[in-house]
Amino acid sequence: MTDPESTTGRSGFVTFVGRPNVGKSTLTxxxxxxxxxxxxxKPQTTRRAIRGILNRPAGQLVIVDTPGIHRPRTLLGQRLNDLVDTVLGDVDVIGxxxxxxxxVGPGDRRIAESLSGYGRAKKVAIVTKTDAASREQITERLLEVDALREDWAAVIPLSALGGEQLDILTDELLSLMPAGPPLYPEGVVTDESIEDRVAEIIxxxxxxxxxxxxxxxIAVMIQDIAPREDSDLTDIWADVVVERDSQKAIIIGHKGSRLADVGRRARAGIEPLIGTRVYLNLHVKVAKEWQRDPKQLGRLGF
Incomplete structure (x- = not known):
């Protein structure tokens, strides 16, 4: 009798957790x-559950990048933690x-212990940023991490920036996924909309x-993206939202110099995504204490 797993391959969801700034988005x-x-x-750079899709002959991984787990000080912070909790309850593997x-510190221990609340997911420990560490540091960290839980399916050191051990991690994650067909068509790398990706680049x-x-x-709202008639330009109108007038002044800079720099850097990332030259029109707006205001959070997509 044919093993169904050998014909269907494997597919499923994995998310990476950890304190803010441990390299989850870089790894994704x-x-x-x-x-x-x-x-x-900057901590809490990631604010949504962003899905990246990785295809291999053995199957498909859907990587859900989430905010770092932290002690919330605002309603936004609480909603980000709630988002992580929802994702952790749905995925097949937690890294x-x-x-x-x-x-390894108290925050790491607290997060590692909290993984017991997600019984359906298999757990993998990942030691990141090995390119910036000595061999002694890597060995010490592997021992510390291994001791945090008894149910690790694997403990893997890697460097996302250096591309070291990524294939080892991919193979391990795929082996832990359930048997099944791909969840997304081949060639799709994310289910993020163009508007959301442009907003994040800005x-x-x-x-x-x-x-x-x-x-x-800082938050960003896209007002419109439209190809310009009889031109190879795409016009993009976007609002950069801050909480106070003093912050608005910082973003704009002396005679608009800083906002111009933001526009130049953003265009460099947006043009390869859009596939045309871009005219980027940025406005800086103040929404008082938006991180603590449910209505403002709703308008900004949180």
Whole structure:
């Protein structure tokens, strides 16, 4: 009798969890082979469940990139944590990420313990950023992570930036997925809309170089994307939303210099995605304390 798994292949959902800034979005992009999630050294850069699709002869992985788990200080923060909780309850495999460059701390332990609440998912431990760590650090981290739980299906060190051990992780994740046909057509790398991807590219450009609380206060809303008649240009109108007038002044910069830089960086990311030259019209708007306001959060898609 033919083994059904050998003919159908495997497919399913995996998400990576960990403290903010442990490299989850970078790992997602490296596995998919294309930038589907923005990256930044600012905590809570990821604000939605972004799906990246990885196809292999053995099957298909749907990688759900989520916000980092953190202690929320705003309604937005609570909604991001709730989103992570929902995703964790639905996926087939959870990859718990710890950077090789930092000792395992209380936050890591708390997240590792919380995984017991998601009994249907298999768990894999991943030590990230090995390219930036010494051999001794990597060994120490592997021992620390391995001791956090007894039910790891695997413990894998890797470097998303260096491309090291990514195939090992892919093979392991696919082996843990249920048998079944692909969930997305071949050639699809994400189910994110063009509008959402453009908004995220603009937000990534706006995050560069800002400090303190400002990163949390930045949101982007796309008003319109339209090809210009009789031209190879695409016009994009977008609002960069902040919470206070002082933040608006920072984003705009002296005589608009900083906003112009944001526009240049964003266009460089948007044009390959859209496939045409782009005219990007950015406006900076203030929505007072939007992170704490349910109505404002709803308008901004949270």
């Amino acid at each position: 992009n490296a596995l998919v082979g294309e930038k589907v999630a923005i990256t930044s050294d 718990f990420c710890v950077p090789a460059t930092e000792k 937000r990534e450009a706006a995050l560069e170089g800002v400090r303190d609380e400002l990163p949390h206060s």
